[in-house]
Amino acid sequence: MIPHVLPTYNRANLAFERGEGSWAIATDGTRYLDLGAGIAVNSLGHANPELVATLTEQAGKIWHVSNLYNIPEQERLADLLIEHTFADTAFITNSGTEAAELAIKMVRKFWSESGDSDRFEILTFEGAFHGRSTGAIAAAGSEKMVKGFGPLMPGFRQLPWGEMEALKAAISDRTAAVMVEPLQGEGGIRPLSDADLRLIRELCDQTGALLVLDEVQCGMGRTGKLFAHEYAGITPDIMMVAKGIGGGFPLGAVLATEAAASGMVAGTHGSTYGGNPLACAVGAKVMEIIAAPEFLAEVNRKAGLLRQKLEGLVAAHPDVFEGIRGQGLMLGLKCIVSPADLVKAGYAEHILTVPAADSTLRLLPPLNISDEDIAEAVARLDRAASRLDA
Ligand SMILES: Cc1ncc(COP(=O)(O)O)c(C=O)c1O
Numbered sequence: 001m002i003p004h005v006l007p008t009y010n011r012a013n014l015a016f017e018r019g020e021g022s023w024a025i026a027t028d029g030t031r032y033l034d035l036g037a038g039i040a041v042n043s044l045g046h047a048n049p050e051l052v053a054t055l056t057e058q059a060g061k062i063w064h065v066s067n068l069y070n071i072p073e074q075e076r077l078a079d080l081l082i083e084h085t086f087a088d089t090a091f092i093t094n095s096g097t098e099a100a101e102l103a104i105k106m107v108r109k110f111w112s113e114s115g116d117s118d119r120f121e122i123l124t125f126e127g128a129f130h131g132r133s134t135g136a137i138a139a140a141g142s143e144k145m146v147k148g149f150g151p152l153m154p155g156f157r158q159l160p161w162g163e164m165e166a167l168k169a170a171i172s173d174r175t176a177a178v179m180v181e182p183l184q185g186e187g188g189i190r191p192l193s194d195a196d197l198r199l200i201r202e203l204c205d206q207t208g209a210l211l212v213l214d215e216v217q218c219g220m221g222r223t224g225k226l227f228a229h230e231y232a233g234i235t236p237d238i239m240m241v242a243k244g245i246g247g248g249f250p251l252g253a254v255l256a257t258e259a260a261a262s263g264m265v266a267g268t269h270g271s272t273y274g275g276n277p278l279a280c281a282v283g284a285k286v287m288e289i290i291a292a293p294e295f296l297a298e299v300n301r302k303a304g305l306l307r308q309k310l311e312g313l314v315a316a317h318p319d320v321f322e323g324i325r326g327q328g329l330m331l332g333l334k335c336i337v338s339p340a341d342l343v344k345a346g347y348a349e350h351i352l353t354v355p356a357a358d359s360t361l362r363l364l365p366p367l368n369i370s371d372e373d374i375a376e377a378v379a380r381l382d383r384a385a386s387r388l389d390a
Helices: 049-059 074-083 096-113 136-140 164-170 194-207 227-230 277-290 293-316 337-348 372-387
Strands: 016-018 024-026 030-032 089-093 121-125 157-158 175-180 210-214 238-241 252-256 321-327 330-335 354-356 360-363
Touching: 016 337, 030 372, 049 096, 049 277, 074 089, 074 136, 074 252, 089 096, 089 277, 096 210, 096 238, 096 252, 121 136, 136 157, 136 238, 157 164, 164 194, 175 194, 194 227, 277 293, 293 321, 293 330, 293 372, 330 337, 337 354, 337 360, 337 372
Parallel strands: 121 157, 121 175, 175 210, 210 238
Antiparallel strands: 016 024, 024 030, 089 252, 238 252, 321 330, 330 360, 354 360
């Protein structure tokens, strides 16, 4: 018999009833050190007192208001996003997938309003993940995601990851946009170099193609800058944000320049829930905290500490790990063993981690994890790896 919950996930037999900072407490009372943070979502840890206060205060005022009306909390969140980024305008969504959908629509509308509706091809990259809607799976195009869901939405071409020669050959003045994660998450914590990101920007400028960055996983302070593209000193035309921006409340956004968004006039897009007061009040608080330079400086300090300890871990288990990659608190341990086995060994040591493609174990702790919890996490990872030592 099919389970009451549609069985689309391979779940571990664990359930959590509470959280405190970087700890998730299971229904049997066991405390797990959470180095997955709901896959980069619980950016400020579980039950963060400031977020709980903001959420409960807003919950006592008003939860939902239709976008038929002005929503001050939505405007406040948009103001903060604009103040701290390249963008001139923002649309608030409930998830990363919805942000991807709007980004794709925005690109198409831009070219159709420019009188060139045949200019719709978006170049994407192998190993990408942009969500699970029909548009987002067509964009990423991986066999695993699209199998059985055809016919796929046309208008996407996947290029080999990080191969700039392939991009140079593919991009032209018929390309509508390039859509890319500056640091791939699901694809295995695979970074684009700053030089490659700058080259992509240059190629877009030369051809007129829009640059769409997917910072759903790598954004919101995760890499030690508010957004990962800042390292390369470039700005996109459109950017997708989600995950960490809600600190655990479902929230996302599309940010865009005035020019890129120029086609998105009244009636062209909408959402019942997107931008509701409850989500936006939390999102604005998260933005206030994470965008502060002192907070980001701390993320970088903690990232340095974690990375230094992980180097010791990798050296101590040469049959388990091959190396470390990623930036800030978005780190991947490239594995020789199966990352899924390591995740399981982690459960036995009461630490939560996340597997990714390309034989990678992902570490995505809350951005405010304490130094003690970093040391404890690496001790637990060490014991987990010892279970798998040859
Ligand atoms: C880079 C990236 N884009 C988009 C998404 C989709 O976001 P969501 O699951 O919130 O729809 C994800 C989710 O993992 C992601 O990592």
